[in-house]
Amino acid sequence: MNIRRSAALVAATVVIGAAAAPAAVADGASPSPKAVTPSGLYGKSDPTYDGVWRQSLAFVAQDTVGVKPAAKAVDWLAxxxxxxxxxxxxxxxxxxxxxxxxxxxxxxxxxxxxxxxAVGGRDGEVAKGVDWLKKNQNGDGGWGYNPGGASDANSTSVVLGALAAAGEKPADVKSGPGNSGLDALADLALPCSEGKDGGAFxxxxxxKGGLAANADATxxxxxGSLGSGFAPGKGDAPDAYTCEDGKKPADLAHNGAVYLQNQLNTHEYLKSQLAGAEDQPDFGNTADAVAAVAxxxxxxxxKDPYAWLEKNAGDWAKQSGPAAYAQLIFAAHATGNDPRDFGGTDLVSALNGTGPAPASAKSGDSASDEDKKDDGKGGFGTWWIVGVMFVAAVGAGFLLSGRKKQQL
Structure with missing residues (x-):
């Protein structure tokens, strides 16, 4: 999810182009004088372009391992x-x-x-958010990063994940002309006849209306085609690992995964698509691809790409911050691996350490004294590039370094 990864920010962030979520900003960076990092926010880097994004990914990742964030962290996001x-x-x-x-x-x-x-107890805010998304759906059924902007695969996919998480049926959320986000994704899928790029998005x-394969968008x-959010579960093995003609969401998801499989089989990782960085691995997009394929x-x-991440992605996550840790947790979750033993790193503890101590956690993660006192309940009543964001010209986002989701 560079997953699932976006922001109309010049050179500072990404959603996934293009990317699908704001790219994770290095956590070692200092906040700008105009954007002091709030105490309830995860990460210490300047939050101007990715504050909500990284906080959100952190919460969803924590939910997969039974961690309840601090009340003040939830209040900040709400x-x-x-x-x-x-x-x-x-x-x-x-x-x-x-x-x-x-x-x-x-x-x-x-x-x-x-x-x-994921955190629960925020039905009112969720309903308002879903209503805003519905009101800003484009005629083709998709969503752009900015309201009214041209639809893109990353933005459309993260919205589909949100709709599904909120209990909506994505196929039933349609624009005035009668198109859904799934229709918009189908229009961005390359046919199997495109050879090595067949199945990609x-x-x-x-x-000129042409389509170019983009691993991050794929x-x-x-x-998005599966109706999954940032933290998908493990799927079932298909009958055939080849691109097959079909326009149904399940067909599109299968074909996209086949394309990603082929990319990962080549190097065990995805290469960065940034200018001048052709030979560098893209950790965020690789994590997103692993989660998507699984x-x-x-x-x-x-198995091999995940092992590569375990061996090589630890330093990247440490430098990039909460969104990067979240992306790796999503990859572990989707593949059935233990995020507390990621090549010797406890991703859960590392993520928790980038923000306020959790209200409650499993396996030894400590909760804050403040949240222990109210049992973590008091605060719940009040509570998209990278990766790098490719949005300067189109106002789109990319996945934070990583649904993010980076190019997450």
Whole structure:
């Protein structure tokens, strides 16, 4: 989920192009003078472009391992929501009402919806977020990063995940012309006749309407086609590991996974698509691809790429922060591996350590004294590039380094 990975931010973040979520900003970076990192927020880097995104991924990842975030962390995320239900990437003054200048976007909103569903007890905020997403659906059935922007695979996929998490049936959420987000994804899928690129998804059509395979967009679209959010479960092995003609969501997910399998079989990782970095691995997109393939095809083709991540991705996650740790936890969850033993690293403890101590946790993770006193319940009543974001020209997001989701 670079998964599942977006933000209309110039050179600082990504949703997945294109990417599908804001890219994880290195946690060692210092906050800008204008954006002080709040005490309830995960990560220490400047939150301007990815605050809501990284907080949301952290919550969803914690939910997969039974960790309940601190009340003040949940309150911070809920407090970022505008009255109209949308979320911006980060609002430094959440007490100030949103106005026309507040840059709400589909990726931050969809990520926050998934996170608020995961923590529970926030039905009102979830309903408002879903309502905002429905109101900002494009005629083709998809979503762009910015309201009214051209639909892209990453944004559409993270919204589909949010709708499913909130109890909606994605196929039934349709635009005025009668198109769903699944229809929009189908329009971005390359046919099997495209050879080695067959089954892949494009981020968006090019100026001539052509489609170019994009691994980051494909990982996001596999999950979107499955109606899955950031943390998919393990799928069943298919009868055939080849691209097969078909336009149904299950067909699209299978074909996208086949494309990703072929990419991973070549190097065990996905290469960075950033200019000048052709020979560098993209850790976030690799994690997203592993999770997507496992969700669609089972674990047969994920064992070697996951082992590669265990051996090589630890330092990347430590430098990149909470969204990166979350992406690796999603990969572990989808493949049935233990995120507390990731090549010798406890990803859960590492993620928890980037924010307020959890209200409750399993396997020895400590809860904060404040949240122990109220049993973690008091705060729940008030509570998209990378990767790198490719949105300068199109206002799209990319996956944070990683649904994020990076190119997560």
């Amino acid at each position: 407090g970022q929501q505008c009255e109209n239900g949308g979320f911006a990437a980060f609002r430094a003054e959440p007490g100030k009402a949103c106005d026309k200048k507040t840059a709400v976007d589909s990726n931050s909103t969809a990520a926050a919806v998934q996170a608020l569903v 494009a981020y968006q059509p090019d100026k 990982a996001a679209s596999v999950l 969700a669609a095809e089972g674990v047969k083709y994920t």
